[in-house]
Structure formats: structure tokens, C-alpha cells
Amino acid sequence: MLNIVIFGAPGSGKGTQSEMIVNKFGLDHISTGDVLRSEIKAGTELGKTAKGLIDNGQLIPDDLMVSILAAKLDTLTASKGVIFDGFPRTIAQAEALKKLLNDRGQDVTAMIELDVPEEELMKRLLKRGEESGRADDNEETIKKRLVVYNQQTAPLKEWYKNEGKHCYINGLGELPRIFGDIAAAIESKI
Numbered sequence: 001m002l003n004i005v006i007f008g009a010p011g012s013g014k015g016t017q018s019e020m021i022v023n024k025f026g027l028d029h030i031s032t033g034d035v036l037r038s039e040i041k042a043g044t045e046l047g048k049t050a051k052g053l054i055d056n057g058q059l060i061p062d063d064l065m066v067s068i069l070a071a072k073l074d075t076l077t078a079s080k081g082v083i084f085d086g087f088p089r090t091i092a093q094a095e096a097l098k099k100l101l102n103d104r105g106q107d108v109t110a111m112i113e114l115d116v117p118e119e120e121l122m123k124r125l126l127k128r129g130e131e132s133g134r135a136d137d138n139e140e141t142i143k144k145r146l147v148v149y150n151q152q153t154a155p156l157k158e159w160y161k162n163e164g165k166h167c168y169i170n171g172l173g174e175l176p177r178i179f180g181d182i183a184a185a186i187e188s189k190i
């Protein structure tokens, strides 16, 4: 089982690189942001709770996110492994993921950090907002999301370093070079 955490600030390329990793390694892809957006679209209670927080650049509470993730994991049968995109975003979530996987006789294989400077993140997200109309890709919400990332999510780099799973990737540049670095990092942890 190959369980990869793809990690980085909003706009660092997690979604794009996840698709390429899925194709090369035959993994299932869990994007917690996509799960929440489809709940919003379906108009569920969860979607209503999530929308207010997402539009304000805040995180969904850990206990809720962990139960969403656990339910999603349980739907995967005969999986070769999972790429976790957008989860974990807090240390509590990282601890919960470790336990969920350990309970299934598995572990995180590698945590891939995509490092991209903030000016570039802002540029990419504003462009994505124009193209996709994603409600949280506007300047005010992006700024809030970056503060939340720096305060609550960035400490996971140290956490995964202590676990011996952290792999640093320069996320600025050409897609094939970045993907090549990711594939080499994953292979070095298998």
C-alpha cells in the first residue's frame, strides 16, 4: 500500500500533481476540498456548514473532517493506496490519519511538500478564480487562507520530518520537472 500525503499552501499545485501521481502509481485520490465542494453542490447539511467556513478562508473542524475522511477511506476496496490531497491540515488531523491507517495495518509512505513563494501563490489563485469561478479564490479570502496555512498547517512539515516521511519539492517551475522530482521522492520512500 502506497499512501502519499501531498502537501502545500493553497495554489501550490497539489491537485494538478495528484492527477499525475494517480496516473503513474495507480492510486485512489481523496481531495477533501473536492468532497466538501460536492456536499455544497448537493445542498447537504454538511455542505451548508462547510460553505460558511470555506468562503471565510477557515478550516472545517477536525472531528468533522476526520469522520469525513474515515467514511471516504471505507468506500475504497481493493485500493493500491491513496493520495491524500488537502488532508491533513492540522497536527490533530495528521495524528488521526496515522491512527486510521495504522488500524488498517498501513502507514503514510511519504509526505510531499510543494514549496511555492507567496507572491506566486497569490498570482495562481487569482487566475484560477477568474477561470473557474471558485468562490474562495478572491484576494481577501486567499489572504485569510494563507494566514491559516502558515499558522495551522505549516507546522506539519516538522511533524512529518519527525516521522521520517517529509520530502521537500521545489514547486516553482515546469510541471514535468516538478513531477519528476515527486516521483523520485516517492520511489526513495518505497
Ligand code: AMP
Binding pocket: 010, 032, 033, 034, 036, 053, 054, 057, 058, 059, 060, 061, 065, 085, 086, 087, 088, 089, 093, 136, 145
Ligand atoms: P482545498 O480545495 O484543499 O483548497 O480546500 C478548500 C477549503 O476546504 C479549505 O480552504 C478549507 O476551508 C476546507 N478544507 C479542505 N480540506 C480541509 C481539511 N483537511 N481540514 C479543514 N478544512 C478543509
